[in-house]
Amino acid sequence: MDFTFTEEQQAATEAARGVFADVAPDAVPSPAVTAGAVAEGHDRALWARLADADLLGLLLAPEYGGAGLNAVALCLVLRESAKVLARVPLLESTAAAAVVQAYGAPELRSALLAGVGRGETVLTVAAHGRTGHDPAERAVTARRDGDGWVLDGVQTAVPWAYDADFTLVPATAVSTxxxxxxxxxxxxxxxxxxxxxxxxxxxxxxxESARIPAARVIDAEGAWEWLRALLATGTCALALGLGERVLRMTADYTSGREQFGHPLATFQAVAMQAADRYIDLRAMEATLWQAAWRIGSQAAAPGALPVSGDVAVAKIWAAEGVRRVVQTAQHLHGGFGADIEYPLHRYHAWAKHLELSLGPAAAHEEALGDLLAAHPPG
Structure with a gap:
């Protein structure tokens, strides 16, 4: 079986590298010294360049101006975006548009999707990083009322909420x-x-009793589960890209910094720590592509676990791996690791945010154990 990326996926990666080449992570103020938010909104100039490069409609069908690719292509682009800490709602807007395309009514797709692909309409999701346990799903409730739905409840930590034209909100109804x-x-x-x-x-x-027309509500079975899996897998892709950039920064620093007349990278203790983090990244990568492939193809061998099992494994490695990579980088950078003027400080902050968004590995291990118990091998 050929596991190499397709020409279209590789082209998307190269286009992303070109767009992100001029993004400087250290151009944004450090959150440690900034009163309030580091910026009022997302990087609109970068968003426009992504639209010009046709990277905002990766998962959309050609009829909506998209590329018709799958989750693997999206994760490849997200991986590149995280290397430069790109301040754009790429994951949220793309995932929301994809679930509208897959499960929304024809009228909703026609009204919304072309504008998303052109960058004119920005979407976000009000459950980014949720694990799917009951407390999160009950944060907002929905009840049918005539030709619409009425929503009540609170969702916190909504990314890009002040920038998005629409926020996609999961809400618990009577049976769905x-x-x-x-x-x-x-x-x-x-x-x-x-x-x-x-x-x-x-x-x-x-x-508070927010009334939403039925035309803007998706109540198809499986829509929320599919969106949740795509968001989680995309977050794993962000963690991988960030971790790869941080390990490269660490390698460059330890190769140039000398102690006792020798580069730090030549010391066995330093080399072994870097090697361990490289293994973490390769495990993060392997589990990410497995989850992304399953989401994109919905394929499974007889007796295989549901897609949520592959996503759980990817989240376990991503949450633990990105934390270990950044902690090792801080340690091996010495004093530079604590310098808030050095870019590593921002990568550390983003890594912690991604780790918290993914949730604790123990919770995913428990969910994976439940799946294994429900789907015994053989």
């Missing part, structure tokens, strides 16, 4: 979870500012 597109400034939807670990501006979305 629906996905409602809530416009920014909609009646009954109130935003309150929050600041993330990275210094980015988040939003607490409070819904």
């Amino acid at each position: 979870t629906v996905l409602a597109l809530v416009p920014r400034g909609h009646a009954g939807a109130v935003l309150a500012e929050q600041i993330s670990t990275t210094g980015e501006r988040l939003g607490e979305l409070r819904l």
Whole structure:
């Protein structure tokens, strides 16, 4: 079996590298010395370049101006974006558009998707990084009322909430979870500012009898589960890209820094720590592509675990791996690791945010154990 990336996937990666080549992670103020958010909104100039490079519609069908690719292509581009800490809602907007395309009504797809691919319409999701346990899913409730739905509840830490034209909100109904597109400034939807670990501006979305037309609500079975898996896998891709860049920074630093007349990288203790982190990254990569492939193809061998099993394994490695990579980098950089003027400080903040978004590895191990118990081999 051929596991190499397709020509289209490789082309998307090269296009992403070209777009992100001029992005400087140290151009954004450090969250440790900034009062409030590091910036009011996302990098609009970069967003426009992504649109010009046709990277905002990777998962959209050609009829909506998209490339018709799958989750693997999206994760390849997200991996490149994380290497430069790109401040754009690429994961959230792409994932929300993809679930609208896969599960939304034809009228909703026609009205929304072409604008997303051109960068004119920005989407976000109000459950980014949720593990899917009951407390998160019950954060917002929905009830059918005539020709619409009424939403009540609160979702915290909504990424890019002040930038997005629509926020896709999962809400628990009587027997299912629906996905409602809530416009920014909609009646009954109130935003309150929050600041993330990275210094980015988040939003607490409070819904008080917010009425959403049925045309903007997706109540198809499996939509929320598919979106949740795509968001989690995309976050794993961000963790991989960040970790790879941090390990490269560490290798460059220890190769140039000398002690006792020799580069730090030649010391066995340093080399062994770097080797361990390289192994972490390769495990993160292998489990990421397995999860992304399963999401994109919905393929499974007879007796295989559901897609959520592959996603759980990817999240275990990503959450633990990105933390270990950054902690080792801080240690091997010595004093530079504590310097908030040095870019490593921002990578550390983003890594912590990704780790918290993914959730603790122990929770994913428990979920994986439940899946194994429910689907014994053979």
